[in-house]
Amino acid sequence: MKCLWCESEKAEQTGLTGYWELPDGSRAVEITVIPSVSCSSCGMEYQEDHIVDEIEDQLMLIDTKKIDSTISYNDLMSIPRFLKKNYFKI
Template identity: 50%
Template structure:
């Protein structure tokens, strides 16, 4: 059982939500639907886990973002073919 990092009271549940993400080159933002999201049962805060954020950022860095429309689902985004196998600039 995960406790909410915002209110330190509520428990978190997994849900899907729409998020808006700026592309790495800063040219535009896209809508990503059905994104894995954490929801606090107490304060109702919604946020993405660090793992989900990294997945999105890595994928946007490694694909041809010029082919993206204004909106895509998380699942479809993750299916787009990568130009590189992994993010070679991530030293974490």
């Protein structure tokens, strides 16, 4: 896998923890085992844009009051949505 930052071929898929502020701004949640990229050449760890978009869309389209302070990526993505997609995204 190629690192988006340093373009090294030493990047690897991994699962990392991240923190997201809820769309209503009421609090942040810890999301574990997020599909991520880790590069041993430059030390950068990041989530690709499509994963970030998936998380942000999911948080926009679910009842976030039912989420604990920590949730795994897979559990978050399996929560039923109010709408099928984010119609407000431009």
